[in-house]
Amino acid sequence: MIIANAEVLQLIELGNAVFLLKVHCPEIAREAQPGQFCNVKVSDSNFPLLRRPFSICDVDGDSLSFMFNVPGEGTKTLSHKKVGEVLDILGPLGNGFKISDDYECAVFVAGGLGSAPFPFLTKAMPEEKKIYSFVGGRSSGDVITYGMKNAIISTDDGSKGFKGNVVELLEANKAILDGAKIKVFACGPTPMLRAVKDFCMKYGYNCEVSTECAMACGFGICQGCPIQALDKDGYYLVCKDGPVFDIRKVVI
Amino acid sequence: MDLSVQIGSMRLKNPVMLASGTVGYGNEISNLTDLNKIGAVITKSVSLKPRKGNPPQRIVETSSGMLNAIGLANVGVEEFIKTKVPFLKQFDTNIVCNIAASSIEEYVECTRILSAEDVIKAFEINISCPNVREGGLIFGHDLRAVGEITRKVKAATDKPVIIKLSPNVPDIASYARVVSEEGGDAVSAINTLVGTSFNIYTRKPKLFNVTGGLSGPAIKPVALAKVLEIKRQVKIPIIGIGGIMTWQDAAEFMIVGATAFEIGTVNFVNPNAGVEIAAGLVEYCRKMGIKKISDLTGSYII
Numbered sequence: 001m002i003i004a005n006a007e008v009l010q011l012i013e014l015g016n017a018v019f020l021l022k023v024h025c026p027e028i029a030r031e032a033q034p035g036q037f038c039n040v041k042v043s044d045s046n047f048p049l050l051r052r053p054f055s056i057c058d059v060d061g062d063s064l065s066f067m068f069n070v071p072g073e074g075t076k077t078l079s080h081k082k083v084g085e086v087l088d089i090l091g092p093l094g095n096g097f098k099i100s101d102d103y104e105c106a107v108f109v110a111g112g113l114g115s116a117p118f119p120f121l122t123k124a125m126p127e128e129k130k131i132y133s134f135v136g137g138r139s140s141g142d143v144i145t146y147g148m149k150n151a152i153i154s155t156d157d158g159s160k161g162f163k164g165n166v167v168e169l170l171e172a173n174k175a176i177l178d179g180a181k182i183k184v185f186a187c188g189p190t191p192m193l194r195a196v197k198d199f200c201m202k203y204g205y206n207c208e209v210s211t212e213c214a215m216a217c218g219f220g221i222c223q224g225c226p227i228q229a230l231d232k233d234g235y236y237l238v239c240k241d242g243p244v245f246d247i248r249k250v251v252i
Numbered sequence: 253m254d255l256s257v258q259i260g261s262m263r264l265k266n267p268v269m270l271a272s273g274t275v276g277y278g279n280e281i282s283n284l285t286d287l288n289k290i291g292a293v294i295t296k297s298v299s300l301k302p303r304k305g306n307p308p309q310r311i312v313e314t315s316s317g318m319l320n321a322i323g324l325a326n327v328g329v330e331e332f333i334k335t336k337v338p339f340l341k342q343f344d345t346n347i348v349c350n351i352a353a354s355s356i357e358e359y360v361e362c363t364r365i366l367s368a369e370d371v372i373k374a375f376e377i378n379i380s381c382p383n384v385r386e387g388g389l390i391f392g393h394d395l396r397a398v399g400e401i402t403r404k405v406k407a408a409t410d411k412p413v414i415i416k417l418s419p420n421v422p423d424i425a426s427y428a429r430v431v432s433e434e435g436g437d438a439v440s441a442i443n444t445l446v447g448t449s450f451n452i453y454t455r456k457p458k459l460f461n462v463t464g465g466l467s468g469p470a471i472k473p474v475a476l477a478k479v480l481e482i483k484r485q486v487k488i489p490i491i492g493i494g495g496i497m498t499w500q501d502a503a504e505f506m507i508v509g510a511t512a513f514e515i516g517t518v519n520f521v522n523p524n525a526g527v528e529i530a531a532g533l534v535e536y537c538r539k540m541g542i543k544k545i546s547d548l549t550g551s552y553i554i
Contacts, residue, residue, distance in 0.1 A: 001283055001284065002284075003284065003522075003523070003524070041521065046316045046468070046469045046497060047315065047316055048313060049313060049316055049317065049318060049468055049469070049517070049521065050313050050318065050520065050521060051520075051521060090284075090523075213308055213309070214308070214309050214310070214311045214312065214313075215311060216311050216313075216318060216320070216517075216520040217519070217520040217523075219280050219281075219283075219284075219523075220276055220280040221274060221275055221276040221280050221281050221519065221520065221523075222273075222274065222311065222320070222322070222520050223273075223276070223296075223305060223310070223322045223325050224310045224311035224320060224322065225308065225310070225311070226305060226306075226307065226308050226310060226325075227308070228307070233304070234304045235304060235305065235307075235325075240280070
């Protein structure tokens with residue numbers, strides 16, 4: 001965990017106000033693990049005041065990528081950055097996904113911008129593991145498959161791929177998962193994570209979810225991002241104990 | 253250049269103090285800054301028993317500020333002594349323990365127990381947390397209770413006692429006066445201002461707790477006015493708090509009357525801010541020909 005200057009290398013719009021920001025930041029790039037995040041200072045002034053947390057979308061040598069959309073002032077400011085500008089980045093933060101021998105097949109489930117951590121995780125998975133990426137969105141423009149392998153798509157309005165939500169898509173494709181030792185990795189809106197959790201509990205799949213919560217610091221000093229613990233009394237902190245949790249540890 | 257300042261019997265190498273609730277128990281922030289270069293570190297509020305804190309959402313960003321309703325989440329006195337105090341011993345800085353309680357007896361009991369820990373150099377008594385019903389605010393708005401807490405806590409320890417005042421009162425200087433009359437060594441001013449924020453689409457409050465404490469640059473002018481108000485009426489040292497982001501902000505607080513100052517919200521954005529502010533003050537004093545930074549305190553010209 002360090003604070004580093006990162007030079008903007010590229011900023012492209014993937015579609016529907018979703019951006020991919022690539023920065024040169026060897027200090028953080030060499031430490032980063034899939035599922036971790038960085039806290040980015042988007043302006044030099046006190047507005048917006050707080051850093052913005054972004055999943056590490058990808059690491060390519062000395063560079064890091066982040067995916068973001070533009071719902072607020074902070075990300076709007078970020079979307080106007082120019083190549084060569086320098087950002088102040090704190091990272092890598094939190095605990096990422098576990099890559100282990102316990103499963104043969106990794107099933108990624110992403111809703112909307114929940115695709116963000118998966119390009120890095122895809123790249124980090126050993127080659128012998130099968131990967132299926134289930135990617136959902138409200139409409140065709142909201143489906144982000146950037147950097148994902150074997151993407152199977154759903155949209156709520158049926159404008160692209162399967163008509164329905166991403167967990168219904170999983171159910172519909174369950175046959176391809178049968179027989180393999182699988183682990184599910186999910187990132188997306190909370191209702192989606194809840195449905196993924198129910199799906200995994202129903203079929204006995206291990207599952208890790210990447211969670212979100214409003215936070216100020218990103219490393220445990222503000223205590224602003226609690227998530228109800230399932231395996232003990234009290235809370236975990238999303239920033240320090242997560243953002244990736246085994247679904248058996250937390251209340252989604 | 254003499255940057256040292258005095259709060260009761262506690263000597264600080266510089267006037268920079270890291271505010272309670274913005275540094276945890278020191279461990280996480282120590283990876284990102286050099287605590288040995290800081291005048292004092294004030295621990296997260298400790299209460300007699302552990303507290304889970306409030307459910308999410310606990311934080312909301314506002315214009316140049318933030319609202320928090322953490323709810324005094326803490327490990328409790330026993331665990332604090334067992335697992336947090338040993339870590340804090342390694343640093344060459346003053347450790348100030350912030351205490352929260354739901355009764356006067358609990359304030360006294362916490363202070364008495366923690367007084368035995370050599371590493372703790374002073375106590376900051378939180379009588380003004382706006383985020384939990386038992387957070388002390390009920391005391392912070394009652395002159396008689398503030399006096400009684402000050403007197404009884406002072407009797408329970410030989411270490412300096414700092415009372416952290418609520419800004420959510422009409423006449424803050426009267427509270428500082430009571431603290432002074434009852435033997436308190438200093439006041440810290442100000443704690444957060446009560447605020448709220450609502451989602452305009454759902455019409456629901458953003459914070460689980462509905463209201464929270466507003467901090468950050470947004471409150472700096474209010475905090476400066478409160479420090480000035482106290483300084484004009486009361487003699488004991490004032491520790492200024494409220495939206496300090498830079499050394500310029502810190503100098504302004506000292507000019508209006510602060511002996512030392514606490515930085516809080518800025519730690520979340522720039523965990524090394526304390527070290528940078530101390531360095532900035534050295535430069536400022538050099539340029540201004542100030543030999544002792546304590547000469548800056550209350551040097552305002554009106």
